Amino acid sequence: MVAFVIRRLIGLVFVLFAITVITFLIFFATPGVDPARQFAGRNPSHATVVAVRHQLGLDRPLPVQYALMMKRLFISRDLVSYGNQALEVVPAIKAATPVTLSLVIGAAVIWIVFSILVGLLAVVFKGTLIDPLLMILALIGISMPVFWLGEVANLLTQDRLHDTVRFSWVPPLGYVGFTANPWQWFLHLIIPWLTLSVLYIGFYARVLRADLLDVQNADYIRTARAKGLTPQNVLIKHMLRTSMITFVSLFGLDFAVLVGGGALLTEVVFGLPGVGLLTYHSLNGLDLPVIMATVLYGAFFIAIMSAIVDVVYARLDPRVRLS
C-alpha cells in the first residue's frame, strides 16, 4: 500500500509539471498570438507594442517567462491580471473557490441521493413500465445541455412562473455567502443545484442500474438469497454495496472536474461568482494570466483528486494495487 501511494505521488508530480508546461506553451508560445498587441490599444505604433511587450515581460526567452510566471503564481503569489493591474490572480481564485464549492457540494448531495433512488427503483421494478420510463428520463437528463436547462429554469422561476405560489420564493440571480446568511445562501443555490445535478442523476442512475443487474447473478448473491435474507436486505446490503465501488471512483473524478472548472456553464447562467465565472470573464479580454491560473487551478485540483481516488480505490479493492 505504501509503495502504491508513493508510486502514485511521483506520477502526480510529473503530471502537474507537464500540465504547467503545456498550459504555458498553449498561451504563450502559440504562433500568431501576441498579447502585447492586444493590450497596446487600437492600431498601436510599433514602439508602443514593444514597450507593452517589455512591460509585460513578453520579450524575454520562453523558459525565463515560464519560470517567472510560475514564481509569481506559486511563490510570491502576486501575479496580476493584464486587463486590470489591481486584480491579483491568486486571491481572486481564493475568493471564488467557496462559491464553486457551495455549488458543487450541494449538487453532489442531490445527485447521489436521487441517482441511488432512481437506480434502485429501476432494478426493483424491472420488467414493469416503470424501469424503461425511469431510464428514458435518465437519458433525457444526460442529453440536455446544462446551460440551456439553466436558462429554461431561469425563464420559469424568474419570470413566467415567478409570481405564482410555487416559485415566488426564488430570489434574483446571484450569490449570498453561507457565513453572511445561511438561509439566503440555500435559497439562492437551490435552482442551480438542481440544474447541475440533472445530468449526473441520469448518468449515475444508469451506471448503478447496469451494475446492480450485473451482480444480480453472482454466486454470493445467490448464497445470500439461499440463506433466507429478505429481498430488500439482499438488494441494499449485498448488491448495492458492491456496486458502490464503481460509483465512488466515478464520483471522485466528476466532483473534481466540476470543482476544477467544469461547473463553469452553470456559474455563467446563474451569475454565481465562482472560479468558472472568473475564467469566463477573462476569456473575452484575453486575460492570459487569469485564464492560465484558473486552468492550472482546475487541472491541479483534478490531478490531485484523481490521485486520491486511486488510493481510496486501492484501499477498497486490493487487486488494483498490483497492476
Added chain:
Amino acid sequence: MAEFAFGPDEDVVLAPGEAAQQIAGKSPWRLAGRRLARDRVALGAFALFLLIFLVCLSAPLYAHHLAHTVVFGSNLNGTTTVNGKTVQVIQQGGGKLGIGENPIGPTWHANYFIGSDTTGRDVMARVLYGGRVSLGIGIGSAAICCLFAMVLALLAGFFRGATDAVLSRVMDLIWAFPVYLLAISLATVLLSQTHPIINPASLWIPTLIIAIVYIPYVYRPVRGQVLSTREKEYVEAAVSQGASNRRLMFNEILPNILSTVIVLFPLMIATTILTESALSFLGIGVQSPHASWGTIIQDGQDLLYTRPWVAIAPGIMIVLTVLSLNVLGDGLRDALDPRAKIRAKE
C-alpha cells in the same frame, strides 16, 4: 496482463431470444444487422436523427422558398408581412416596459416562425442553418477523433514497448486536463491570433479542438481491445504463416476492434455536439456570421424573458439530436456486444 486459456470462443454469444441454430454460419456483422433490425427503439432513434439531419440540410430551401427572410445579415429596419399586414421586424418601444427595441415574436407563419433575434434575423431559419453547422462539427470532429484514436491505439497496442509508452503517456496528459478547460484554452488562443495562421472564423477550429480533446476517451478502450485481440489464436496463426505487420494490423486485428469504435461513434457525436454548443455558448466556438445551436442560445440569452423561443428552440434541437444518438448508441452496443444484455438478463 490477463492470462488466456484455450477454450471455446467466448465471443460467440446469443442475444436474448436467439436460438443457437439461428446464428449458426452467420458472420458477426450479419448477426449485428439482424439484431439491430429487430430493435425498434434504436431504429426509431436513427430515423429521428436522419429526420433532423435532412431538415437541417434543407435549410436553404426553407429560407429562400418559404420564409423569404434575412438569415445572416442584420435587418434592423426590415419589415415582414403577418396576416396581410406589414409590420416592422424590430419594433420600437414594444417591450413590457414600453421602452427599447423589441424584436418580432413567434408569428407561427413561414416567415419569422419563432420570431427574430435582436438584429432582426429569422430565428427559425438560423436554427436550421445552425443545425447544419452543429451537426457538421459534431459528426466531423467525432469522425476525426475516432479515426485518430483508432490508428494510435492500433499502433500502441500492436507494437507495444516504447511506442505504447510514449503514446499512452501523451494520452494520459490530455486526459489529465479537464476537457472544457483544455478546449477553452485552445479556442481562446486560436481566436485571438493577431497575425492569423488559421482564419479565426473557420469552422475547422472548433472541429479540430473538440476532436483533439476527446481522443483519449476513444483511445483507451480501443487500445485495451487491441492488446487483447493481439493475443488471440487467429493472430498467432497469421503470424506463423508469415503475415506482415501491416497485414496483421489491418486484416487481422482492425476488423475485430471495429465494432468497439462503431459503438462509440454515435456516443461521441452526441458528446461533441454538446461540447460544441457549450463552446459556442461561451462565445469561443462557432464565430459570426456562422450560426450554430450554441450561438443561437447565446443570442437568446438577452431576450430570454421577452422572446424565450430564441433560446428554447435550438436547445430542443440539441436535446432531440443528442437523445437520438444516445439511444442509437445503446442499440448498437446491444447488437454488436450482446453479452452486456445477457449479463443483464435473469
